[in-house]
Amino acid sequence: MNIIIVGCGKVGCTLVEALSSENHNIVVIDSRPEKVSALTDTVDVMGIVGNGVSHTTLKQAGIETADLLIAVTGSDEENLLCCVIAKKSGHCQTIARIRNPIYNEEKDFLQKEFGLSMIINPELTAANEISKVFQFPSAIRVDTFAKGRVELLHFKIGNNSPLCGLKLSKFHATLHCNDILVCTIARNSEEVIIPNGDFEFAANDIVSIVAKRRDAIDFFRKIGLEKNRVSNTIIAGGGKISYYLAKSLLMSGIKTTIIEINQQRCEFLSEQLPKATILCGDATDKELLSEECIEKAAGFAALTDLDEENILLSLYANGISSAKTVTKVNRINFTSVINKLDLGSIIYPRVITAEYIIKYVRSMNNSLNSNVEALYKLEDGKAEVLEFLLKENSAVCNIPLQNLKIRKNTLICCIYRNHQVIVPSGQDCMMPGDSVMIATSGYNISDIKEILED
Structure with missing residues (x-):
């Protein structure tokens, strides 16, 4: 093209x-x-x-x-x-x-x-991503498929998690969660694994699962990661992302405080967001943060213009509170280092914007087989999860999955059909009109038939 x-x-x-x-x-x-x-x-x-x-x-x-x-x-x-x-x-x-x-x-x-x-709109897009995380703080990232009916949820395994040492082959039987499918595992910020039954979970793995919201809530409860939606949030920095985020949070009934150092910007935010609390001050001032009870905050978003400030603020917030933290990072040169820090959910605005545009570019190649409906890149592009809408004459339809010769490092995560979420087995078939979620590493797929071996 x-x-x-x-x-x-x-x-x-x-x-x-x-x-x-x-x-x-x-x-x-x-x-x-x-x-x-x-x-x-x-x-x-x-x-x-x-x-x-x-x-x-x-x-x-x-x-x-x-x-x-x-x-x-x-x-x-x-x-x-x-x-x-x-x-x-x-x-x-x-x-x-x-x-x-x-x-x-x-x-x-x-x-x-x-x-x-x-x-x-990069800032609005980033704000929407942050808002989803505050709505579901058990996850460090939330992506949606099938027009919001299915979610791809990413979470980090803690040292004392019941998942530690568990083999994937025993995952469903041990946790009684047949409606949860494990898509990918990011380990050591260096590799993304499309797991098989012999895979063994370990502490600090970043796990991606596909599930409906109510099933995911039950799953997180079982592994000790259940958290309620945040009730109040402190936002450091009053830029465009903060504006859009505060607007979204206030509409959801979440109390929102913005700390911004520029007086003129504070006046603008006060006029545009009358239900928010706008404080003119330095977000790195520990006394100011203490006055705003950061220790009791349910959510904290570090969204200043400086990556260094955002990183320090999130580390500080995580050290003195149990708040769900979100950290904005503009530079992507040191993602492998940044991802190892305890920064909560990390948002890269330019990467989010690029994902949306790449999805559109691939959708321009829509073929007789399928349309690309959604695309999410994981761990600096090492893996992707895509949604395809299957057409009538798709080459993969009406064939049991066990009979399809699917490429290595490719997984059919989920089939959405007639408002039903199907975690597929070998006997299931993909049908015309289905929304199908695919996880893959090592390939740039723009057509559902590309999941098949050549």
Whole structure:
């Protein structure tokens, strides 16, 4: 696929690295020569120094034969205009990053009137991910499938967990949880395992399971990880993610306090979020945190602009309270180190944004067999969990799973059919209209038939 990416910032770079690894032809555009050089020196892509709004620059990038243009500059207006000019210059689909809360309220209008294929708001997307974790604090990450009816829940095994030393073959019989399916195991932040029956759980493993909400609640109770939805939350930092998160939490009836150091920003937040408590101060001030009873907080989100501050704040919160902590990290250079720290749920906004866009790119390849409905990358892209909607003439339908020659390191996690969640056995068949969840490592799958051996 021919893809043009306008903007070589954090999200742009993450997209280039992810999409180039999937063998797309990519051209990047940015007005800053050093940004373009940094990308073209490390990734096999073509770079153009110029203005992405310029018709001449877009022609030079090959807009007339492009399949997709993604505009992720720092300006919402520039991203919108870039997409409009791209639509006029060629026949490509367009994706625009829009961050301003005012524009977000008009998202549907903008998408329709500007002919955009997709609008992505990184801060809103990140806030939604954090909100899901506060709603279900037993997990360190919550992803959804089948329009929210099935969840992929990630949790860490503690030293005294009943799972320690348990073989997967004895998992269901020991815990009486036949409606839970173990998808992946991340171990030592270095490998992701698609487990078989001989796999043995160990402390500090990050386990991913597929389940319906009520079954997951029962499972977490059995392994001693049951936690109620948070009732109150302290948010450090008053940026866009904090704004969207507070709005979501308040709508759910969760008391929310935001600590922000900028007076002008505090005034904006007070006007926009009248039900929230807005404090003007330094979130790293221990006395201020103590005054706000951080020791008794049910939830704590470190969302300042500095990774170092966020890491220290979460470590401090975990040390003096039992709060569910969420840590925002912008830089992804040291994920293997950061993931070993006790930071609760770690949110990488640019990675979340890239996942949404990659899902859309793969869905553009929708075939006669299936549509890509959802995609989640695990442990820095070492594994993926995808949802496919099966079509009438799919090559995998109406065949018992035990008769399918499925690739190594690939697992059919769950089948969702007629409002029923099926944890599949070898006798089950996939049927047209099913939503099917697949876990895989080592492959970039865009069609359900790609789970089969060649």
